[in-house]
Amino acid sequence: MRQAVRVGLGVIIIFWCLAPIYWALVVSLATPLQVNIAQPFFYPHPVTFRYFAQLLSWNATSRSFLRIGLNSIIEAGMTTMLTVVIATMAGYAFARMRFRGQTVFFFVIVGTISLPAYAVIVPLFQMMSQWNLVGTYTGVILVEISAALPLATWLMRSYIASLPTSIEESARIDGANLLTALRQVILPLIGPGMASTTIVVFLMTWSQFIIPLTFAPASHAESLTVLITQFVTKDAVDYGLQAAAGILALIPAAILVVRYNRRLVSGLLTGAVTS
């Protein structure tokens, strides 16, 4: 009896998690004929790949799906790289060193962790337009770094603080200078923490919408999330194209989740403790 409840509940939960993705896949593979007649359907028949082909065909216009997908990869990739490097430096200092003003610095950086992006988006927009950074990679990446950095710093600090200090100390006693110790002892040790921070930050940045919408609308730095909303409002009829775009945008995220689920979960749990 208890076993039956457990299995039944499991089926419902898995259905809840996966059905929306399955349904978008169906819409993206169905012909317009099947989508537009008011007849219930649960799988595509016949299957067509025309929407995926249309999105993935390279055309020279600056607003093609692939071109803007590349923007998203560049922006999320650069943001993640810079954020993780900066956060690792600060996290190491907070976890391992004692210095004057430490608590103040820590509070300033990590205290803004639950400050939502929209709280400062208007003044940031004014600053960025003064510096002529609206509609550029630099502008978007700078704002995205500032949004991801508090969480990333917290994650790195927690991870480094959880490691035993003895290995680093013995490396120092054996005469390794800071750089050697860093390359051969510290980095290999904190590697897993950096990996888990990288995944969390990349997925968060990949999902960003209000930042690219504000700082790079209809420009050469436009992101995938912004493009997708334009499919929705402008081509309100072409559900297949929208669905294919949505599926393509969630594939990189899904691959990361499936491949690195353990690191992701541990990163998310560490991050959750702050609030």
Place this chain on the structure above:
Amino acid sequence: MELHTVAKETRPLRKKRRTHLVHMKMMTPYLLVLPAMAVILGLVIYPLIFSVFSSLHVDNLLYPSIHTFVGWKNYQQVLSDPSFQIAVRNTGLYFIFATVGILLFGLTISSWLHSIPHRWRGLFLTIVILPWAVPGVVTGLLWSFIYNPTSGILDGALTSLHIISHNIIWFNHTSVSLILITIALLWQIVPLASIILLAGLESIPPTIYEAATVDGCPPVRRFFRITLPLLRPSLAIVLVQTAVLSIGIFDQVYVLTGYDPSTKSAVIQTYLYAFQNLNFGQGISAALIITLGITVVGYLYLRLIYREVAY
């Protein structure tokens, strides 16, 4: 003679080098923290202070040369604006629906994950966490296909089961729309809540349950008397995050109903003030009001619910 001069020359050099090293060592933590501090001070703290200043002045792109001090006027205008009031009401409903939903779904999913054998845990954890990684905009898109009045699977399934006879246009009813948008939000935020609660459940020692079972405590009572009180720290975290995410709801509303007044959230209204009316002063005031609201709710939650648990 030669040796003597060499020694004389090296000694001050070595001393200089050592103080240099000591300096380096003292500076290291500051150098390590510097980039992070620069980013946060420049791109978070400064804009925040600047926005408090801005909110007290005229700051309108249509009148770029006027920056007179107006005191609380921006706040008064925002608070007395009917469209902001509606947006706040909608946001309040999103918050309430999302909180109820997160407790229901989060507790169910985490208890289920807790009850299944360990060798299945990895697989099902991956499936449960997957929606978290789907961008909010895509989440809205996925649910728009489900709710679609002509080809949506919601109408399709209900018709096939003979529950409804003709397709329903779901977004014609305000309260239904708010619930449907909340469901799209929940799909994205329930995963994180579930794993936080799962971690909370795993930290409760099983001996407590064993003792309670031996004493003849029924399961329902075990849940309310043991599980819930011991889950308080995790619950507090989940509720605070739900408050932040539901009061700040933007992506799902934007995709599903756009700027529709009957469903727009407070952050959508902020966006309209700043980037459609180009009235930055009002936009900033509205953003600060929402941020204040979230802070108050978060503080209350932590005061009322959060309690360190000791075994």
